Amino acid sequence: MQPYTPGEQAAPGKTIKLNTNENPYPPPKAVVEAIQHAATGAINRYPDPVATSFRRAAANALGLPGPEWILAGNGSDEILTMLVRGFVGEGQRLRLPYPSYILYRTLADIQGADWEQVAFEDGWQLPAAFGKTENDVRLVFLPNPNSPSGTVVPPAEIEQLASTMTCPLVVDEAYADFAEANCLDLVQKHENILVTRTLSKSYGLAGIRFGFLVAQPQVITELAKIKDSYNCDMISIAAATAAMGSQEWLAEVVAKMNATRSRLSERLATLGFNVTPSQANFVWCQHPSGDHQGMYDFLKKNQILVRYMKFPEWGDGLRISVGTDDQIDACLMMLENYLKKNA
Amino acid sequence: MQPYTPGEQAAPGKTIKLNTNENPYPPPKAVVEAIQHAATGAINRYPDPVATSFRRAAANALGLPGPEWILAGNGSDEILTMLVRGFVGEGQRLRLPYPSYILYRTLADIQGADWEQVAFEDGWQLPAAFGKTENDVRLVFLPNPNSPSGTVVPPAEIEQLASTMTCPLVVDEAYADFAEANCLDLVQKHENILVTRTLSKSYGLAGIRFGFLVAQPQVITELAKIKDSYNCDMISIAAATAAMGSQEWLAEVVAKMNATRSRLSERLATLGFNVTPSQANFVWCQHPSGDHQGMYDFLKKNQILVRYMKFPEWGDGLRISVGTDDQIDACLMMLENYLKKNA
Numbered sequence: 001m002q003p004y005t006p007g008e009q010a011a012p013g014k015t016i017k018l019n020t021n022e023n024p025y026p027p028p029k030a031v032v033e034a035i036q037h038a039a040t041g042a043i044n045r046y047p048d049p050v051a052t053s054f055r056r057a058a059a060n061a062l063g064l065p066g067p068e069w070i071l072a073g074n075g076s077d078e079i080l081t082m083l084v085r086g087f088v089g090e091g092q093r094l095r096l097p098y099p100s101y102i103l104y105r106t107l108a109d110i111q112g113a114d115w116e117q118v119a120f121e122d123g124w125q126l127p128a129a130f131g132k133t134e135n136d137v138r139l140v141f142l143p144n145p146n147s148p149s150g151t152v153v154p155p156a157e158i159e160q161l162a163s164t165m166t167c168p169l170v171v172d173e174a175y176a177d178f179a180e181a182n183c184l185d186l187v188q189k190h191e192n193i194l195v196t197r198t199l200s201k202s203y204g205l206a207g208i209r210f211g212f213l214v215a216q217p218q219v220i221t222e223l224a225k226i227k228d229s230y231n232c233d234m235i236s237i238a239a240a241t242a243a244m245g246s247q248e249w250l251a252e253v254v255a256k257m258n259a260t261r262s263r264l265s266e267r268l269a270t271l272g273f274n275v276t277p278s279q280a281n282f283v284w285c286q287h288p289s290g291d292h293q294g295m296y297d298f299l300k301k302n303q304i305l306v307r308y309m310k311f312p313e314w315g316d317g318l319r320i321s322v323g324t325d326d327q328i329d330a331c332l333m334m335l336e337n338y339l340k341k342n343a
Numbered sequence: 344m345q346p347y348t349p350g351e352q353a354a355p356g357k358t359i360k361l362n363t364n365e366n367p368y369p370p371p372k373a374v375v376e377a378i379q380h381a382a383t384g385a386i387n388r389y390p391d392p393v394a395t396s397f398r399r400a401a402a403n404a405l406g407l408p409g410p411e412w413i414l415a416g417n418g419s420d421e422i423l424t425m426l427v428r429g430f431v432g433e434g435q436r437l438r439l440p441y442p443s444y445i446l447y448r449t450l451a452d453i454q455g456a457d458w459e460q461v462a463f464e465d466g467w468q469l470p471a472a473f474g475k476t477e478n479d480v481r482l483v484f485l486p487n488p489n490s491p492s493g494t495v496v497p498p499a500e501i502e503q504l505a506s507t508m509t510c511p512l513v514v515d516e517a518y519a520d521f522a523e524a525n526c527l528d529l530v531q532k533h534e535n536i537l538v539t540r541t542l543s544k545s546y547g548l549a550g551i552r553f554g555f556l557v558a559q560p561q562v563i564t565e566l567a568k569i570k571d572s573y574n575c576d577m578i579s580i581a582a583a584t585a586a587m588g589s590q591e592w593l594a595e596v597v598a599k600m601n602a603t604r605s606r607l608s609e610r611l612a613t614l615g616f617n618v619t620p621s622q623a624n625f626v627w628c629q630h631p632s633g634d635h636q637g638m639y640d641f642l643k644k645n646q647i648l649v650r651y652m653k654f655p656e657w658g659d660g661l662r663i664s665v666g667t668d669d670q671i672d673a674c675l676m677m678l679e680n681y682l683k684k685n686a
Contacts, residue, residue: 003568006392023387032382035578039378043550043582044366046543049349074417074552077571089455090433103572110569112432200389207386207577209417225346226453228420229446234550235378235578239386 004106023204034242047234057244076198076211124151131161150278175280177202286317347449366547377585390577400587419541419554467494474504493621518623520545629660
């Protein structure tokens with residue numbers, strides 16, 4: 001079995017990391033203070049097994065009826081693993097769109113399950129076939145915004161697709177804070193629509209590993225049975241609780257990053273790239289020259305990491321995370337240099 | 344499916360918690376400082392996916408050949424889950440001794456696997472049958488020291504049992520720092536002997552969720568493929584690294600707790616209990632009256648939590664964690680009161 005390969009890591013300070021969609025800005029001060037305060041607390045005791053303080057804060061911040069609609073996890077990675085373990089048995093099948101987030105396939109492989117891909121149509125829309133599930137399809141994943149495209153399937157279309165499914169639809173909203181729409185309202189209307197979120201992107205907390213699931217309470221109760229007893233540690237619970245209480249900070253950082261995203265998209269277009277309009281904190285772009293591997297290598301040699309992605313029978317391109325304006329300027333300058341040299 | 348029920352949690356400061364084998368003492372100062380320092384670091388970036396700093400420090404502290412002998416996990420719970428997922432398929436089987444740690448059974452249930460128990464013999468020794476595995480037994484768990492007994496199967500006997508097994512033997516050494524012997528040396532001699540450790544007990548870090556596996560490098564490599572990409576967060580990696588560098592602190596705390604354990608054992612015997620000689624940070628005791636449930640209820644009413652455990656077709660008793668001397672005195676006084684009232 002081939003394991004999932006996460007994005008490259010680099011020594012901080014040396015390399016400009018625009019490859020794993022981290023937030024370039026430090027997290028809210030309240031988070032740092034919460035961690036430092038928690039460090040002096042009862043860390044010799046087991047943490048709250050169900051992260052009550054976080055779930056209350058998250059329900060409040062997201063306008064959900066209550067904490068019983070939320071399951072906290074050690075990163076949304078753990079939530080995705082729980083979902084596969086809970087819904088997909090050995091030999092059963094999960095479905096995902098294509099091109100999309102390949103981790104879902106790895107999770108199926110680990111589980112001894114199968115997976116199938118349904119291709120996006122032109123314009124990153126989904127065909128009705130995506131919602132037509134047969135018996136052996138037990139779970140459907142839809143990243144929304146999608147990666148690598150950064151595009152969004154409108155909630156109304158997702159509702160329609162889910163209505164024809166015989167299994168749960170997991171809408172992976174890792175990047176939803178950067179988008180114009182999300183599916184939280186749909187969760188309250190439909191038992192088979194589940195939403196996952198992470199604090200790694202918009203909240204700037206990739207280092208603490210915290211994600212969560214939003215689903216109807218009876219779904220949360222069943223899934224909680226298969227999690228490790230104490231899956232979230234007391235420090236990260238304190239940090240995540242403080243993060244959910246920092247909605248003003250979130251709005252400011254998202255506005256700033258979305259402005260940088262617009263500038264990045266426009267300047268990439270000026271350099272001749274085909275740029276997919278993004279609602280996430282990254283931009284997917286393809287150059288008519290097709291020399292994406294060369295650009296990736298050149299950037300890397302100059303200590304700028306972006307993601308080169310190749311999808312068999314579909315194509316390749318660069319996925320560039322939204323960094324600070326300075327980081328993006330450095331990346332654009334290098335791309336311009338490369339294109340001039342190779343014109 | 345019935346989920347695993349962890350020990351009761353209580354509001355700190357009010358209740359004397361002697362029920363989940365936590366360390367009653369705060370962790371080393373170096374750990375608190377490491378957390379506070381890490382909080383000001385790059386927590387917007389993903390952590391080291393393989394916890395290199397921790398694995399180096401652990402290999403050094405434990406006298407292992409190198410970090411490639413160690414896999415870090417989000418608590419040893421996550422390590423145990425990985426082992427079951429890695430070695431036991433649906434319909435296959437794991438083996439554990441009886442009476443022992445029932446979480447293994449829950450992990451089998453979650454996996455859709457079966458489990459079987461082999462009873463300890465008198466004196467908490469294991470029969471040769473424990474080492475006779477058939478084809479469908481794919482993994483054997485042995486907590487050593489065992490819970491609830493606190494007893495240890497000598498490494499030489501474990502080596503003998505493992506030599507007749509056709510599958511891996513996981514020696515769960517959650518409590519080994521309190522014991523006279525452990526199986527780390529055996530791991531270097533036998534590919535099918537794996538050891539799990541936790542920082543929740545001896546290091547006083549139940550709140551941060553950190554455990555690890557010690558196994559031959561080729562075993563570590565395979566198991567690492569099924570873990571979540573970033574399973575340990577950067578704060579807990581920093582804390583765990585500092586903990587492994589605090590071996591003097593560890594020796595002092597273990598000596599202090601083992602002295603309290605001796606006193607607890609002797610005084611329980613004076614009160615008429617049959618006390619199993621323990622090499623862990625808890626003591627298993629049974630009273631000739633058989634009124635363990637009554638004692639548990641009385642202690643709980645007086646804000647002292649111990650663990651009442653009942654093993655079908657075997658018996659029941661109380662498992663009392665080693666707290667501070669004051670906490671143990673309070674518990675013993677209450678037990679004495681109860682026994683006098685009900686004499």
